[in-house]
Amino acid sequence: MLTLLTSAQMRHADQFTIVNKPIASIDLMEKAARAFVQCFIRDEFDAGKSIAIFCGKGNNGGDGLAIAHLLLVNGYENVKVYIVNFSAKQTADFAINLQRLDESRCKKAIINQPADLKHIKPDLIIDAILGSGLNKPLTGDYAELARAINKLNKKVYAVDVPTGFFAEGSLTSNYNGVKAYKTICFQRPKINFFFPESALATEKYEVANIELDEDFIQKQDTDFYLTEEKDIQKILKKRKLFSHKGTYGHALIIAGNTNTMGAALLASMACLHTGAGLTTACIPESGLTALNTALPEVMALLRVEYMRIEHPAKYQCIAIGPGLGIDAENERLLESLITANRELVIDADALNILAERPDLIKKLPKHSILTPHLKEFDRLFGEHDTWWERVQTAKAQARQLQIVIVLKNQYTFVCLPDGKVYINPTGNPAMAQGGMGDVLTGTISGLVAQNYPAADAVIAGCYIHGQTGDELAKEQYVVTASQLALNIAKEIKVLTTR
Ligand SMILES: NC(=O)C1=CN([C@@H]2O[C@H](COP(=O)(O)OP(=O)(O)OC[C@H]3O[C@@H](n4cnc5c(N)ncnc54)[C@H](O)[C@@H]3O)[C@@H](O)[C@H]2O)[C@@H](O)CC1
Numbered sequence: 055m056l057t058l059l060t061s062a063q064m065r066h067a068d069q070f071t072i073v074n075k076p077i078a079s080i081d082l083m084e085k086a087a088r089a090f091v092q093c094f095i096r097d098e099f100d101a102g103k104s105i106a107i108f109c110g111k112g113n114n115g116g117d118g119l120a121i122a123h124l125l126l127v128n129g130y131e132n133v134k135v136y137i138v139n140f141s142a143k144q145t146a147d148f149a150i151n152l153q154r155l156d157e158s159r160c161k162k163a164i165i166n167q168p169a170d171l172k173h174i175k176p177d178l179i180i181d182a183i184l185g186s187g188l189n190k191p192l193t194g195d196y197a198e199l200a201r202a203i204n205k206l207n208k209k210v211y212a213v214d215v216p217t218g219f220f221a222e223g224s225l226t227s228n229y230n231g232v233k234a235y236k237t238i239c240f241q242r243p244k245i246n247f248f249f250p251e252s253a254l255a256t257e258k259y260e261v262a263n264i265e266l267d268e269d270f271i272q273k274q275d276t277d278f279y280l281t282e283e284k285d286i287q288k289i290l291k292k293r294k295l296f297s298h299k300g301t302y303g304h305a306l307i308i309a310g311n312t313n314t315m316g317a318a319l320l321a322s323m324a325c326l327h328t329g330a331g332l333t334t335a336c337i338p339e340s341g342l343t344a345l346n347t348a349l350p351e352v353m354a355l356l357r358v359e360y361m362r363i364e365h366p367a368k369y370q371c372i373a374i375g376p377g378l379g380i381d382a383e384n385e386r387l388l389e390s391l392i393t394a395n396r397e398l399v400i401d402a403d404a405l406n407i408l409a410e411r412p413d414l415i416k417k418l419p420k421h422s423i424l425t426p427h428l429k430e431f432d433r434l435f436g437e438h439d440t441w442w443e444r445v446q447t448a449k450a451q452a453r454q455l456q457i458v459i460v461l462k463n464q465y466t467f468v469c470l471p472d473g474k475v476y477i478n479p480t481g482n483p484a485m486a487q488g489g490m491g492d493v494l495t496g497t498i499s500g501l502v503a504q505n506y507p508a509a510d511a512v513i514a515g516c517y518i519h520g521q522t523g524d525e526l527a528k529e530q531y532v533v534t535a536s537q538l539a540l541n542i543a544k545e546i547k548v549l550t551t552r
């Protein structure tokens with residue numbers, strides 16, 4: 055798990071490294087510039103392009119000056135630095151790099167007002183005006199300059215963060231900073247890169263390692279972690295010798311309705327391919343032929359009969375919701391399971407039923423797993439203006455109710471009962487198609503059935519789901535939910551043998 059730090063914590067990490075490595079702060083800046091240039095050159099190898107580097111007078115600007123010098127050294131002849139002179143204040147490292155640049159042959163100009171930008175026509179822009187030192191939204195000349203840079207309509211590479219972008223905290227939909235094509239940030243991604251509103255500020259990001267003290271960074275107290283493949287490899291267990299279907303648990307998937315039987319099939323299929331020993335789909339009678347035809351391995355339990363089952367304990371996992379339909383009978387069914395205090399995996403219509411029954415939310419069995427997308431989440435816990443606020447609510451609710459909330463998106467936020475948030479890095483837009491959430495529910499259920507603790511099942515389930523989609527998307531424009539379900543077992547095999 056990679057710790058994700060706030061800007062203030064990153065500053066501490068800078069200071070800690072400077073004192074303990076030890077390394078002079080100007081040398082750390084040089085390292086940052088080198089790391090940036092290495093990534094930049096990989097993307098933009100045409101040294102003939104004209105590059106405008108906009109530098110503020112803080113350390114972000116200091117990075118920009120060092121980058122200019124390094125680009126020249128690397129044969130980029132057409133580099134020009136524009137010093138943004140909107141403030142008298144400058145940092146010591148900025149001043150040192152400015153002097154170094156003055157001694158070199160780098161072209162330089164001063165921007166005293168945004169209008170000075172009028173005649174600039176570079177092929178590429180590097181934005182080093184304001185970095186993680188941003189302490190208030192852009193106003194006045196800075197806001198105008200950002201607007202002018204965006205109007206040039208050129209590819210912008212941002213140093214560490216795009217000017218005007220807050221690295222953590224609520225992001226609004228009226229972003230007025232520099233719009234970057236790519237942000238090359240130092241040591242760790244910014245927490246806000248995982249929030250959908252960041253798409254307004256940067257299309258993509260890349261992390262450049264600047265050798266800050268990793269031990270120190272990993273020990274920082276944070277609420278946000280980024281899941282890595284090695285975490286999943288640690289979680290997943292190999293199939294055992296002499297094992298049999300009873301070894302890997304029995305999952306009950308309560309799902310499907312007359313027009314939404316596909317959801318039950320997809321969730322059950324994913325559960326099967328994730329490795330549950332036995333999978334039973336609790337479905338309406340109308341779906342029986344479909345189930346028996348499509349998934350011969352899955353057993354059926356008709357929904358009316360289910361009401362008579364007295365011992366849900368025979369299932370190691372009970373999931374409820376995909377394509378379930380909202381009616382009084384399903385509400386009674388959900389209520390009976392919650393009252394029986396059996397931990398559940400709750401998705402889709404079961405979440406919508408819950409949204410109408412706040413009394414049941416309070417009674418949710420501990421360690422239950424809820425897998426809402428944003429609309430389902432807001433129906434459950436109220437409307438939110440920003441994703442940051444939504445994740446804060448998810449964190450608080452997961453802690454208060456002692457449940458796991460899987461807030462789904464391009465980067466899914468897994469909120470655990472201890473208040474920590476694990477961000478899932480896998481998945482891609484080829485997966486943006488109906489049924490994908492049903493497959494996630496089946497995947498998580500398959501892992502819960504195999505006795506993985508709720509947190510591990512969810513962290514691994516989200517990762518496997520996204521990774522399977524990523525592998526398929528390498529060769530496909532779109533990945534369908536059933537294709538994804540069929541490929542899960544292959545991906546788990548790769549993860550457990552790498
Ligand atoms: N040793 C270090 O501290 C390192 C710092 N690095 C760079 O340093 C950057 C942070 O530098 P600084 O802390 O000097 O800050 P910045 O360079 O981001 O900002 C400079 C100053 O601008 C002012 N400011 C903030 N928001 C403003 C606004 N909305 N309008 C007008 N002025 C505003 C603040 O007074 C701030 O200190 C990082 O993003 C990174 O690029 C890297 O060189 C790595 C090492």
Ligand SMILES: Nc1ncnc2c1ncn2[C@@H]1O[C@H](COP(=O)(O)OP(=O)(O)O)[C@@H](O)[C@H]1O
Binds near residue numbers: 427462463485494520
């Ligand atoms: N652009 C995307 N990038 C990554 N993952 C995605 C993307 N679009 C959808 N997904 C994943 O697909 C699933 C969609 O869930 P959901 O909206 O509940 O789908 P449905 O209700 O149609 O089954 C989530 O796990 C989500 O993370």
